[in-house]
Amino acid sequence: MADEEDAPVADRPGPRPVVIGATVVVVLLVGAVLGMFLTSLARGPETSATPAEGSVEVGFAQDMSVHHLQAVTMAGWERDHTSDPQLKQLAFDIESTQREQVGRMKGWLMLWGQPEQATGEYMTWMTADAGHDHMAMAPTSSAGASAGAPMPGMATNAELAKLRSLSGAELDVYFLQLMLRHHQGGTEMAQYAHDHTSVSAVKALTQSILTSQGAEMTVMRNMLTARGAQPLPFP
Template sequence: MTGRTPADSADTSADASADELPIESAGPARWPRRVIAAGAVLALLLLAATGGLILGRSGSAGSAVPGTDSVDVGFAQDMSVHHRNAVQMAGWARDSSGDPTVRTLAFDIESGQTAQIGQMQGWLALWDAPAFPVDGYMRWMSDMSTELGMGHVADGRAQMPGMASTEDLARLRASTGPAADVLFLQLMLRHHEGGAGMLSYAAERAGRQQVRNLAAQMLTAQTAESQSIRQMLAERGAAPLPA
């Protein structure tokens, strides 16, 4: 017998857990990356299972799996890449910013878009399609008119609208303090607004209802976040970046 009480054991377990998973009192914005990664994996598995049931029922009614040149597949591939760019920036801001408001925004973007990547990647796996585009971006928008400001994209694009470049990301990592917060907000606003045309297109023209629904939900969420970011920039005396 060691003389330890259940309460002592509970305290020891709690201390060990705290050592393994440090979460600061500032709130969820300081959650470690492995928590988000684990959640994304779980979301992917659950969504893939649910998607399998949906696709199975659709298939029994004669609905074919989307082709590799479809809006559904192209959107899921390209938006996975677009989201990964945002998650990269948001993860940096969540870890580095000293502003609780910026950290909370970054956490929301990182966690939300990570889950959406899992959902889109789950669909692509079920459709037996490549996880990412292999021959340029936005080919699925080949009939897009200039009314969305992107012109004709039948030959594929080297980069999607709003994406932060390698130089942008390096500049963000090299920034500190309030200047870093402003740069993050500027880059994320440009990122959100740059992807709006892709989301609108998929929400209107994807062949599967679940793809149209997700694109519409993304557009609604990112439009609201863009409005908040514009307000945050104004409060900090900063202007958005050029489109």
């Protein structure tokens, strides 16, 4: 986009744009290898079976990867277009953390012999595990999500377009609102997976998500309050 290309490189935190693509590939590969390693360590008598299609573990890894990648996109946009140092740092942290976690989940899927993305509806894994009690969520792609969003907390195409159209304080506030709602949806997914998996590596990652995103939600709420703004409604 023109405004992004014209922005002085010196104003952008992190690596220069010419190496971003290579950096993304390296981070994803490292995350994938780490995911495979942690999963292999987690194998024990109680987790010896490879998670199958439709399981909580596979569904979580597939859907949360999609969910995370939208956060990476929004955070990258904010990082490149805000002039607020606090927002630059927050966006960079979110982008880096969630990109690494995507690499880890894709590593699991590779190890389990499963595709990186499911071909059917999103979120069916939150009701498909017959061995456990379930959340009151219907197996549909729109369950718990805003109209037009594929999963809880995710932004719609119209909301993403609006984010890209804003600048200055308006951009910062809208980013915080969208990302806070995004984290709310992501933590619901992570909590369900944490409560319904017996795979130690999945428990460890979901706990990490709950801890880090919980802290970031507090920061974002405080930032919105300081800017005289309110969070968006969460379905």
